Amino acid sequence: MPRAVPELHTNGSARRIVIYDTTLRDGAQGPAVSFSASDKLRIARTLDGLGFDYVEGGFPGSNPKDEELFAELAAHPLKRARLAAFGATRRAGGTCADDANLQALARSEAPTWTLVGKSDTWQVSTVLQTTPNENLAMVRESVAHGVSLGREVIFDAEHFFDGFARDSEYAVEVCLEAARAGATWVVLCDTNGGSLPAEIREGVEAVRHALDELKGSARVGIHCHNDCELAVANTLEGVAAGADMVQGTINGYGERCGNANLVSVVANLVLKLGMEALPAGTLARSTDLSRTVAEIANVALPLQQPFVGYGAFAHKGGQHVSAVLKHRDSYQHIEPSLVGNEPHVLVSELSGRGNILAKAREFGLELDRDDAQTQWLVQHLKELEHRGYSYEAADASFEMLVRRLQPGYEAPWKVVDFTTVVRKDGDSVHAEATVKVEVGGAVYHTAASGNGPVNALDAALRKA
Template sequence: MAVRPSKNGKKRRIVVYDTTLRDGAQGSFVTFSVADKLLIARALDRMGVDYVEGGFPGSNPKDEEFFASLAESPLKRSRLAAFGATRRAGGTCEGDANLAALERSSAPTWTLVGKSDTWQVDTVLQTTPDENLAMIRESVAFGVASGHEVIFDAEHFFDGFTRDRDYALEVCATAAHAGAAWVVLCDTNGGSLPSKIRAGVEAVVERLAAVGRGTGTGIHTHNDCELAVANSIEGIAAGADMVQGTINGYGERCGNANLISVVANVVLKLGLDAMPSGSVARFTDLSRTVAEIANLALPAQQPFVGQGAFAHKGGQHVAAVLKDANAYQHIDPALVGNQQRVLVSELSGRGSVLSKAREFGLEIDREDPETRRIVQHLKELEHRGYSYEAADASFELLLRRLNPEYLAPWRVVDFTTSVRRHGTAVQAEATVKVEVGSDVYHTAASGNGPVNALDAALRKALIPRFPALKGVRLLDYKVRILDGAAGTGATTRVLVESGKGSKRWATVGCSSNIIEASLEALLDSLEYAARA
């Protein structure tokens, strides 16, 4: 990939513009409250993102409240941008409600979107190409005259560049002549290939240089062809010095360019500067924080920051990375704040087991026959339905229980559960009999279901003897049917995620009886907590 050099011989610095709070919020299942938006804005600000686009103040009260909050307590490092459109066809800037809302937002930067495709101008705006140019020229000049930095987003640029190259370039030049600090080229429908992105960016960089106003070029891509990150990087290589995108790629339809991946590639692969030093090393935390606020699960295979991004499962792969991590990793995970993970499964060899054992502080000899027995036992368990890839706590306990010196902290002698309907209410009760040393505890509890009741009964029996269990919370409960053809008699795998304070762990249970599988996972969780 040919990367355009800087003009002054210094390393190029790419300006990062985040639009998670506006474009990202348009994604399916993404809903931010004002409080959510403020939390994300502050996180981006701490990270040193150059621009945070807060929203569209002319479109809804929520965004107006957001901008009002930041007017009272501004961001410290990032520049706040408010998004809006050029004036309406046939109207004036002074009488335009959208531009008035931008003014009320008190944001120092206005990002104005305008059409750069003649087909869009004719079909969607239903105006003339000349009037569209006037709308752009007058709106940008209006913002600049009122003391704001103006960024112009050339909507549908690459489609327009293909359809009418001269007009698309004239749109960009018009914005630059009017005083725009940046002209950002948008692959709005997400249908362009990297070669098309490069051709468009190179043409605009050349045209803006001829204007002579120092206007920068930016790139804004969508992921409809799963090329948003690649197209952003191609645009930067071709000369764009600003990149727009969202954290985790949230956005309408298939999403926007994922800034996490774009910036990581720009810094670690292209060797360009972006954001303050050390920011990339905090990307995993940023990605997961935003996902948590959005209440969306982060895909395990999310590049750079997902839990599976540096996970190794196959025995041959694990054996190789234990010798040298570079064998199956493109970077050191620590560079983005992530870590290597070794997964244990039926594909595991001794290397996987040894690696996991070291994580738990257990020393196992690779050549010891006991190690081979552990590997074989693991594969037999996986064949029966157990899976330890996402249940490290259960796997640690499995290794400890295979040690002849292992002593169980307790033993469940008996348990019962019952569910009955009383009027319109459904009630669940559970009893457990637990041995702790020479003592036997027989407790009962009710709950909103049999598993909840069992959990409550176990805690009632164990907490007096194991106070470390206080504060342990059930964070997630997942059930998977392993052989659906067996119907209600199918083997069930239950995965339980628990936590205490900031620590989290996961355990697994497996049985043809869902209550028994749940109890097994719960008992592992409590034993892990008691030993922590």
């Protein structure tokens, strides 16, 4: 069974923030992101195991993949997280009983419905082409319908901040209608991603105060998009203004420029603001989670992804590396292991002796800082980089370079000769390689085919 509706506070000291993941629905709308039903299930189980409060499965009735996912999770429910099904309020002029979208939500058997409704008068008149009063009725009746079926209902106030800037009274009234109808959460959405932190704060505070005066149980959430590269900052500002739920996606996947990156949001909530967001131990698995979802999405994780990217704690400049070797906090804002990452020393034309010594130590090699050979190695690297070589992402090549300078070094093997042949046969291209390798005085002659001459040579050398 899914966990109960999350409580705001789990202890007397830390403020509890509820984490709602929408990677499977909003994240899947991102460019180049496409999940199969099995992909979605794998991500959902992963998030469930890490203690996420809500996992939004998708839009029931909109596509076969989401139908398959909800059927599987109905048969084998998540153990901890509450499964949410996403849908819209009833259509203008219609009824809840006859609304196909609401019927699909009911069939999904998800314990939580996340209903999206307009909170901007311009969107109501232009997109929905209905009246403000009818839109209020759509919100009120749809939320009440879900509650009457025994579902928890979260209301996503779409375009809230644009609507608040246009007509703040109406935008807030939409939220109050949802709360009066029984919504447990009113989530304020910066749907177009164009709001600034001060605007987020003003809108969240207005709704929080209105809900307080209502004296109901509904709480405020925040949902930000990254079109101005402010999704994480705006989410944190929303929390500071009183939002107790944050919605977002792993790695910030989402339509256009993406959603708030929950990996970064949670790390900031816990490490910077001292709040409680996920169970103890989960934060240290952030890097693994980020890279796992990136692999499933078949989207390369940016090297400079905050907290979890390879470059998040990478040090390249000689003075920086020298300082980090003396004290790791000199150029790192947190201990990398807190988020499951690790520091990296990069070797390049910017390297000093500190980089060389630290990198060699990673391979179990100790170099003398003041040795002439070490200084020669620094200069040699600069010359090679000037000629077009790059060792920044070629650790094995750098290790070979250092080992060859060690006293008594002997090459483990030597290539005597090699031949590659590439031929075209109809629409196919075939590559073959033969090599002679000397190992310990014995000569080995091998051959292999491959996908191109380099791959064929690699296969032949490995056979030898």
